[in-house]
Amino acid sequence: MGQAFSFGSDYFMDPYLNARVRFGLRDYFSLDLLPKIPGLYAEEELAPTDFPWQPPEFSGVTISHIHFDHINHLRFVDPTIPVFLGEGTRIMLESWMTTSGRSMDLGGHDWKGFRTGKSVAVDGIEIEPVHVDHSAPAAYGFLIHTAKGTIAYTGDLRRHGPHSQMTDDFVAAAKEARPIALITEGTRVAPTETRQQYSEQEVKTKAAEVVRGAGDKLALVTFYPRDVDRIKTFHAVAGETGRHFVLSAKTAHLLWSMQKDTRIAVPDVLRDPNILVYFRQLTKQDEWEKDMRSKVASKAVDATYVNKHQSELLLQLDFYQLTELVDLKPIEHSPFIHSKSEPFDEEDVEERVRDNWLQRFGLQHVQIHASGHCSMPEIQDMVRAIDPKVVIPVHTEHPDLFTTFGPKVLQPAYRGSMDL
Ligand SMILES: [Zn+2]
Structure with a gap:
């Protein structure tokens, strides 16, 4: 439910030319910017479109952390679908929505806060949030325990920050779960790194x-x-x-x-x-x-x-x-x-x-800056330490580079499904 930083940039130029908010998802659907997923979107967002609303078919949305590219499309989601997020994220989000007026209005939702160590049970699946260190507090990775095995998701994370122990905790917990798949970020996975990086x-x-x-x-x-x-x-x-x-x-x-x-x-x-x-x-x-x-x-x-x-x-x-x-x-x-x-x-x-x-x-x-993300060698070390059956790279411009890390890589296809 995040929004890529380049989202819509082929058609829109803020502040001159934007999607018409009053028509909900109409412009986004027409330009093929968002997929028509039944039972996901809010009635209000769909009313101005030719895609009919139907009761929710989703039991929950999980949010790893507060960054815009991880939350912004919550504004389109049916308000009765519960949103699971860290307690700290919920508090920060309230402040953000209060101080930003209409520009940061994600609408009303059934917010459900969690903490590290407190699993969330949804539809027979257990979602275990584990804290990670990132450039926003209350950031989490997830261990999603299913009947077919565990899927680990890193969220956004780093190892050179002041709370690196949290990332270590996530890596250790993921390794112990022997995951069938690891969905990992790769912001800094690139052929060369040109920017200066500090701790x-x-x-x-x-x-x-x-x-x-x-x-x-x-x-x-x-x-x-x-x-x-x-x-x-x-x-x-x-x-x-x-x-x-x-x-x-x-x-x-x-x-x-x-x-x-x-x-x-x-x-x-x-x-x-x-x-x-x-x-x-x-x-x-x-x-x-x-x-x-x-x-x-x-x-x-x-x-x-x-x-x-x-x-x-x-x-x-x-x-x-x-x-x-x-x-x-x-x-x-x-x-x-x-x-x-x-x-x-x-x-x-x-x-x-x-x-x-x-x-x-x-x-x-x-x-003078310290990144919120792991370097490429750190991602590689993490992937090898967790040793999942397959790696699924996301949040990266160079998913091809993950093939050099060791485990089998499955490339996600836009709007496609995956068989493990
Ligand atoms: Zn982030």
Whole structure:
């Protein structure tokens, strides 16, 4: 139920040309972007199409983690089909839907939270979620125990992150289950790897150096909004370098929401003296933003405050808030730490626009990132360790490379079925 990042890009160009939301799945079906699967989609989504709604034929959807490419098509799913997801993911998703308005509306669903070690029984099949380390917390792999044997699914995972033990736990559990099939991601499985790859610890060390070197200037950082490990890393960097960490209101809302999850430790946004929260100057604030502002009270800051206290602050600034630079007026040569993956190619629009902003305001671009995914040798090691009967590569641009790993590979065919 995820949405590939290139989904629909042959026909649509956000924000000028998009599928007509008011017609549900009509445009997607007509352009053959989504398959007509009986008993899956919501009545409301099908009403404007020529494909009739019928009662659900699915007993559940399982979600491995919160990333867009793993959840976004839940918006089309019949709301009576239960959605199984990690407790932490459920909490983060609530915050995301609250702070993003209509752009992130997955609709109502029968959410059912799970934890590692608590299996879910659906139609005589037992689904065992096992935590993995990834660039979002509450990420899981699954061991799906069926009458014919166990199918293991990795979700998205890495071994160089701060919780590598979790990935080890998944690999050990998968190996023990002697799976008949392993469905594995392969984001970084490629003939060559050109991007720089750091561990989370290296991100911290390198970022601290940059921030320490910023002197009287403002230090700015951008990262993926739900990468809680990265938020913690920069929280630590701010602490080490004697600066306050200024979070966007959305990130503050996320951390505040996550206080509900006792298993995932996050900085206490309301009490931590080292955290401030940035509020944009808006003509009309959304309810959640007003709420957040009154909760953080004296910790709320604006552009004028940041401009006057540049040497004391490490400010989180998202791509979509680059216009704030107009009011922030950072001192020239202030470092802008880009702590996300580098764009895929030089034609990347986001990169060109970002660079124009940085240049316009004389900011110094610094790339420091740790990936959320295993390298190719790590995937190979994992496949060999688990030693399944067959490997099914997904979430990769180079499924052909998996044939060199050892076990038999079964290539999934788009909209096809597979016999094991
Ligand atoms: Zn992911």
